[in-house]
Amino acid sequence: MTLAFDLILCLMIVGTAAAALLTHNALAAIVFFIVFGNLLGLAWLAMNAVNVAMAEIAIGAGITGVLLILTRQRLMALGDDLISAETPGWLRAGAVLACTGLTALVGSAVLSVAPADDLGGPIAALLPELGIENPVTGVLLAFRAYDTLLETFVLLGALVAVWSLAPGNAWPRPPASLNLAESGGGSVAQAFGRLLLPLALVMAAYLVWAGSDFPGGAFQAGTVLAGGLIIAAIGGAVAWPRADNSILRAVLVLGPGVFLIIGLAGIALGRFLFYPPGFAKAMIVAIEYSLALSIGATLALLLAGRSVAPDHRS
Amino acid sequence: MPTLMHLYPLTGAALVGLGLYGIVTLRHPLRQLLAVNVVGAGIFLILGGLGRGTASTDPFPQALVITGIVVAVALTAFGAALVVRVAEEERARDDTAAVEATGDSA
Numbered sequence: 001m002t003l004a005f006d007l008i009l010c011l012m013i014v015g016t017a018a019a020a021l022l023t024h025n026a027l028a029a030i031v032f033f034i035v036f037g038n039l040l041g042l043a044w045l046a047m048n049a050v051n052v053a054m055a056e057i058a059i060g061a062g063i064t065g066v067l068l069i070l071t072r073q074r075l076m077a078l079g080d081d082l083i084s085a086e087t088p089g090w091l092r093a094g095a096v097l098a099c100t101g102l103t104a105l106v107g108s109a110v111l112s113v114a115p116a117d118d119l120g121g122p123i124a125a126l127l128p129e130l131g132i133e134n135p136v137t138g139v140l141l142a143f144r145a146y147d148t149l150l151e152t153f154v155l156l157g158a159l160v161a162v163w164s165l166a167p168g169n170a171w172p173r174p175p176a177s178l179n180l181a182e183s184g185g186g187s188v189a190q191a192f193g194r195l196l197l198p199l200a201l202v203m204a205a206y207l208v209w210a211g212s213d214f215p216g217g218a219f220q221a222g223t224v225l226a227g228g229l230i231i232a233a234i235g236g237a238v239a240w241p242r243a244d245n246s247i248l249r250a251v252l253v254l255g256p257g258v259f260l261i262i263g264l265a266g267i268a269l270g271r272f273l274f275y276p277p278g279f280a281k282a283m284i285v286a287i288e289y290s291l292a293l294s295i296g297a298t299l300a301l302l303l304a305g306r307s308v309a310p311d312h313r314s
Numbered sequence: 315m316p317t318l319m320h321l322y323p324l325t326g327a328a329l330v331g332l333g334l335y336g337i338v339t340l341r342h343p344l345r346q347l348l349a350v351n352v353v354g355a356g357i358f359l360i361l362g363g364l365g366r367g368t369a370s371t372d373p374f375p376q377a378l379v380i381t382g383i384v385v386a387v388a389l390t391a392f393g394a395a396l397v398v399r400v401a402e403e404e405r406a407r408d409d410t411a412a413v414e415a416t417g418d419s420a
Contacts, residue, residue, distance in 0.1 A: 003318060006318075006321050006322075007321070010321055010322065010324075010325040013325055013329070014325060014328050014329065014332065017329055017332050017333070017352050017355075018332055020348060020352065021332060021333070021335070021336035021340065021345075021348070021349055021352065022336075026342070026344065026345065029345060029348060030348070033348050033351070033352075036352070036355075037355075040355055040359070043322055043325070043359065044362070046322075047322060047362065047363065047366050047371045048369070048370050048371050049362055049371045049376050049379075051376055051377075051380060052358075052362060052376050052379050052380055052383075055379075055380045055383045055384070056355075056358075056383060059383050059384060059387050060351075060355065060383050060386070060387070063387050064351060064386075064387055064390050067387070067390060067391055067394055068344065068347075068348060068390075068394070070394075071344055071394040071397065071398060072344065074398050074401075075344065075397065075398060075401050078398070078401045078402060078405050079405060080401050082342055082344065082345075083342070084340045084341045084342040084345050085341040085342075086341075087338075087339045087340075087341060091338070091339065092339050095334075095335050095338040095339050096335065098334075098338075099331040099332070099334050099335040099338070100331065102330070102331055102334065103327050103328055103330065103331030103332075106327040106330055106331070106360070107324055107327040107328075110320060110323040110324055110326070110327050110360055110363075110364065111320055111324075113323075113364050114319075115319045115320065115323070115363065115364050115365065115366045115367070116365070116367055116372075117365060117366065117367025117368075117369075117370050117371060117372045118365070118372060119365075119372050119373065119374040120367060120370050120371075120372050120373060123373050123374065135373035136373045136376045136377050136380070138373070139373050139374055139376070139377035140377045140380065140381070143374075144374075144377060144378075147377075147378070147381050148377075148381065151381045151384055151385060154384075154385055154388055155384060155385075155388050157388075158388035158389070158391055158392050159391075161392045161395075162391060162392055162395040165395050165396065165399045167402075217380075219380055219383075219384055295384075299387070302387070302388070302391035303391070305395060305398070306395060
């Protein structure tokens with residue numbers, strides 16, 4: 001039963017990936033990619049990696065899918081037909097050979113490693129010290145907090161990079177509006193946006209809190225928040241702020257900033273990112289709440305894109 | 315059964331190959347960006363799948379994969395913004411060329 005499920009799931013994952021890459025229609029490719037992301041989420045669930053499943057479905061399929069659809073829309077408005085030109089036969093044949101060879105190499109490398117949960121035990125033994133029960137949150141916020149701190153700056157850096165692509169006459173105006181209600185007939189989107197944003201806020205707050213002991217955490221919560229903000233923007237309940245809005249900028253740097261300050265304060269007690277015994281959970285939860293807020297705003301603005309000039313409509 | 319435990323990482327290897335084929339043969343930057351994401355997903359499956367124990371999956375690669383997923387979306391967003399910017403520049407250049415061709419320039 002489980003073997004049949006795993007086999008069918010893996011075949012569907014490879015099949016949807018192939019469809020996303022080989023189909024001619026760009027929208028069909030993106031839709032296949034979203035299906036692919038959701039199936040991957042199921043694969044992570046099958047491996048008992050619920051934290052990753054949530055992140056994959058919310059970010060890998062959800063945010064990336066919406067981002068690709070919005071980008072396609074913007075490109076079509078610029079007259080790009082999104083048709084991938086036919087590549088010569090010799091190139092395709094060569095690519096098939098090279099990629100099959102590489103897949104065989106990677107496959108044999110994979111087979112030479114025996115899958116094992118090597119670190120699960122040692123990590124579980126260290127968790128009581130932190131006062132949290134979700135081992136993945138423990139790794140993300142304590143044992144490998146360095147990675148996570150840098151990652152939050154990568155996310156912030158990506159937003160700055162996207163903003164830096166704005167033409168001189170557009171900066172620092174808000175990104176292009178996603179408002180459907182403006183163009184008429186958007187009353188469903190309008191009502192839905194107003195309804196969903198508060199629900200997303202409550203759910204994000206819950207996901208961070210539950211993330212200490214159960215699957216969840218700042219990244220999943222931030223994505224839920226970003227989803228709520230996007231739906232609200234489509235419904236017209238939220239308008240994109242200007243890039244030089246000081247409240248917006250404070251929200252964007254809050255998470256990485258709190259993380260960095262707590263990390264630096266640890267130096268006084270021993271080393272960078274050291275949590276004083278007994279206060280570890282409080283600090284982790286404080287970092288996660290500020291991170292969730294910043295991640296939500298950053299992801300939503302990454303989807304919204306950069307400033308546009310006043311006459312520009314996409 | 316070793317092959318059964320290796321099913322997901324092997325699927326990851328297949329995705330890496332498929333995605334690279336897409337990067338080489340697709341000729342539109344947005345489609346190539348999608349292919350990069352397929353390669354990334356394959357690498358995540360290899361990384362996480364090799365940490366799969368009998369009852370649980372190693373939390374350490376799980377955390378690394380979550381970090382990777384977030385970095386991948388940051389990369390995709392920047393890539394998409396670059397693609398749109400390039401298309402805008404090309405559009406502006408085409409418009410200028412069209413205006414000059416008709417001798418209607420200001």
